[in-house]
Amino acid sequence: MTKRITLAAATAGHAEGGSSLNAFDNALLVAGIGNINLIKVSSIVPPDVTIIDLPKIRPGALIPTAYAAITSETPGETVAAAVGYALPDDPAKNGVIMEFHGVATQSEAERAIDAMLEEAFRVRGEAIREKKVFAAEHRVERIGCAVAAITLLAEEDLA
Amino acid sequence: MTKRITLAAATAGHAEGGSSLNAFDNALLVAGIGNINLIKVSSIVPPDVTIIDLPKIRPGALIPTAYAAITSETPGETVAAAVGYALPDDPAKNGVIMEFHGVATQSEAERAIDAMLEEAFRVRGEAIREKKVFAAEHRVERIGCAVAAITLLAEEDLA
Amino acid sequence: MTKRITLAAATAGHAEGGSSLNAFDNALLVAGIGNINLIKVSSIVPPDVTIIDLPKIRPGALIPTAYAAITSETPGETVAAAVGYALPDDPAKNGVIMEFHGVATQSEAERAIDAMLEEAFRVRGEAIREKKVFAAEHRVERIGCAVAAITLLAEEDLA
Numbered sequence: 001m002t003k004r005i006t007l008a009a010a011t012a013g014h015a016e017g018g019s020s021l022n023a024f025d026n027a028l029l030v031a032g033i034g035n036i037n038l039i040k041v042s043s044i045v046p047p048d049v050t051i052i053d054l055p056k057i058r059p060g061a062l063i064p065t066a067y068a069a070i071t072s073e074t075p076g077e078t079v080a081a082a083v084g085y086a087l088p089d090d091p092a093k094n095g096v097i098m099e100f101h102g103v104a105t106q107s108e109a110e111r112a113i114d115a116m117l118e119e120a121f122r123v124r125g126e127a128i129r130e131k132k133v134f135a136a137e138h139r140v141e142r143i144g145c146a147v148a149a150i151t152l153l154a155e156e157d158l159a
Numbered sequence: 160m161t162k163r164i165t166l167a168a169a170t171a172g173h174a175e176g177g178s179s180l181n182a183f184d185n186a187l188l189v190a191g192i193g194n195i196n197l198i199k200v201s202s203i204v205p206p207d208v209t210i211i212d213l214p215k216i217r218p219g220a221l222i223p224t225a226y227a228a229i230t231s232e233t234p235g236e237t238v239a240a241a242v243g244y245a246l247p248d249d250p251a252k253n254g255v256i257m258e259f260h261g262v263a264t265q266s267e268a269e270r271a272i273d274a275m276l277e278e279a280f281r282v283r284g285e286a287i288r289e290k291k292v293f294a295a296e297h298r299v300e301r302i303g304c305a306v307a308a309i310t311l312l313a314e315e316d317l318a
Numbered sequence: 319m320t321k322r323i324t325l326a327a328a329t330a331g332h333a334e335g336g337s338s339l340n341a342f343d344n345a346l347l348v349a350g351i352g353n354i355n356l357i358k359v360s361s362i363v364p365p366d367v368t369i370i371d372l373p374k375i376r377p378g379a380l381i382p383t384a385y386a387a388i389t390s391e392t393p394g395e396t397v398a399a400a401v402g403y404a405l406p407d408d409p410a411k412n413g414v415i416m417e418f419h420g421v422a423t424q425s426e427a428e429r430a431i432d433a434m435l436e437e438a439f440r441v442r443g444e445a446i447r448e449k450k451v452f453a454a455e456h457r458v459e460r461i462g463c464a465v466a467a468i469t470l471l472a473e474e475d476l477a
Contacts, residue, residue, distance in 0.1 A: 005219065019430070021416055022437045024360075029441065035412050037359040037382060037470070041196040042183075046219025059412035060323065060364025064196060064221055064469075094194050094218035098180060113179070115380055119181045138160065152196070152221075164378065200355040201342075205378025223355060223380055253353050253377035257339060271337070280338045282347065311355070311380075 003154035005046050005064070009054040010083060012148035015140035020071040023029035023145035027069070027136070031147055033057070038065040041152065045085050045095030051132075054151070067149035068099035072140045081146040082109035082135035086117040090125040096120040097150050102151060106137035109148075164205050164223070164314035168213040169242060170305035173297035179230040182304035186228070186295070190306055192216070197224045200311065204244050204254030211292075213310070215318035222316060226308035227258035231299045240305040241268035241294035245276040247285040254278040256309050265296035268307075321472035323364050325447050327372040328401060330466035332456035338389040341463035345387070345454070349465055351375070354382040357468065363403050363413030369450075372469070374477035381475060385467035386417035392457045397408070399464040400427035400453035404435040406444040414438040424455035427466075 002030045013031030017023030028034035036057050043066035057063060068081040080102065087095040096117040113133045121128050138146040172190030176182030187193035195216050204226035216222060227240040239261065246254040257267045259273040272292045280287050297305040331349030335341030346352035350372050363382035375381060386399040398420065405413040416434040418427050431451045439446050455462040 005221070018437045019434055021418075022441075024432055025414070025416075025438055026441055035362055035442075037362045039198060039357060039359055039366075041198055041221065041383065042318055044194055044196045044219045046196075060362045060367070062200065062323070062359065096184070098184075100180075116178055116181055119177045120184055123181075124194075129177075154290070164380070198357060200357055200380065202357045203353055203378045205355075208378070223357065256344070257343075259339075275337055275340055275343075277337045279343055282340075282344055283353075 003156055005152045005154055006049060007052050007153040008049050008067060008150055009052050009153060010150045011054045011132040012134045012136035014136040014146040016141050016144050020143060023071050023143050024069055027145040027147040032147060035059045037062045038067060041066055041081050043097035045087060045097060047092055047094050057157055057158045060155045064152040065149050066097040067147060068101040069145060069147040070101035071145040075140055075142060077103060077140045078105055078137060079146050080104045080106050080109035080135060080137040081148040082113045082133055083148040083150050084113035084133035085130055085150060086116055086121055086128045086131040089129045093126060106135045109135045162315055164311045164313055165202055166211050166312040167208050167309055168211050168312060169293040169309045170213045171295035173294045173295040173305040175300050175303050179185040179302060182230050182302050183228055186304040186306040193306060193312060194218045196221045196235040200225055202256035204246060204256060206251055206253050216316055217318050220238040220316045223311040224308050225256040225258060226303060228306040229260035230304040232302050234299055234301060236262060236299045237264055237296060238262045238305050239265045239268035239294060239296040241272045241292055242309050243272035243292035245274055245280055245287045245290040246307060247286045252285060265294045265317060268294045321474055323470045323472055324369060325370050325471040326363055326367050326468055326470060327370050328452040328468045329372045329451045330454035332454040332464040333438040334459050334462050338461060341388055341389050341461050345463040345465040351467060353377045355380045359384055361415035363405060363415060365410055365412050375475055376477045379475045382414040383467050384417060385465060386419040387463060387465040389418035389463040391461050393458055393460060395421060395458045396423055396455060396456040397420045397464050398424050398427035398453060399466040400431045400451055401466040401468050402431035402435055402451035403468060404439055404446045404449040408445045409445060424453045427453045
């Protein structure tokens with residue numbers, strides 16, 4: 001048996017770093033997910049998953065995560081990353097996660113996610129019961145990163 | 160114990176969308192894998208895996224998948240994505256999956272996969288018992304995507 | 319229950335190939351990880367993991383792996399890929415993995431990893447107990463690839 005995803009938690013963060021990868025690492029630390037192993041998924045909320053605030057996750061745990069990230073080495077540039085989920089009226093159906101990153105403001109990123117979630121539900125013929133967007137914006141000093149993520153969790157992943 | 164991969168199933172699809180990510184989402188829906196969590200793998204068919212037609216997969220399931228995708232926002236452009244697998248004579252050995260995406264036709268994509276699989280087996284010193292390619296081509300209207308995928312499945316992933 | 323990561327093993331390799339993906343495949347074969355399914359992770363060594371030499375891994379196994387790879391089709395170009403890990407004094411805390419790839423020499427790649435690991439521990443407020451870097455450099459003839467990887471393993475993954 002594999003671990004069963006029963007929880008999902010979203011977060012976002014931004015930071016500077018000495019390199020692009022350190023900026024990403026630092027942004028993950030700010031977001032509270034810097035000490036786990038992110039496994040990128042594309043990008044569904046399973047049925048019957050409870051959305052919770054980001055919990056303490058076991059260090060090094062392998063966590064399926066839908067995430068968006070952008071790093072920039074252009075001082076003065078504003079970058080943003082966002083993720084959002086929408087859940088259907090029918091609890092037996094899955095929800096959808098959308099990601100965005102770009103040279104953009106946080107509110108532009110949020111609007112992009114919103115439009116993508118609306119289309120995702122329109123094409124599925126489902127009504128949205130609940131929708132939420134999480135975003136971070138970063139104004140680059142030297143090397144910066146913005147990240148936003150939705151983690152998919154099993155009980156055993158919690159610290 | 161982790162879930163045991165015993166099945167593999169291939170598919171392909173293409174679609175337009177209101178954004179690049181929606182075009183990808185729509186192409187996945189056309190391909191029948193739009194409501195699961197794809198985990199990208201690179202890219203082996205385990206020994207003793209049975210190739211089946213794409214089954215119904217549990218919504219939200221975490222599915223290791225070798226896939227190729229391309230989105231384009233250039234109206235009139237033709238893009239293609241393809242995957243293929245080759246299985247060895249010796250059933251105790253693993254098979255290989257190759258992926259291709261590009262501004263190309265479906266038959267160009269298929270030929271690219273074929274050549275890559277041949278080389279993969281030549282360097283492994285194995286003979287090919289079975290080989291198959293799956294591809295999709297899309298002529299972009301506004302924003303389009305072509306995707307091709309081989310999912311690696313356990314019994315418990317089936318709906 | 320999910321498989322428990324108790325081991326980690328690093329490797330690196332480089333090769334030519336008939337296509338970019340074949341060069342990558344060939345470099346993975348040289349590195350000893352060409353017949354498994356790599357699942358990219360970002361990028362933590364769980365606490366209480368033992369670092370071992372690369373073992374024989376079951377063909378087709380799904381292996382969470384932090385890796386860096388670069389392919390080049392520019393004859394004469396030198397490319398390099400590197401990964402490194404650092405482990406903390408406190409064995410209850412997690413280690414960190416950093417990746418680098420670029421048009422660079424092996425020693426440039428190694429220095430980049432070293433600096434990134436130092437920053438990762440500085441920001442975490444931890445002291446480094448052990449640090450190691452693995453890298454490969456490739457001078458491109460026609461189409462070449464360099465890859466470096468740290469695999470995260472469970473006992474059941476071993477052949």
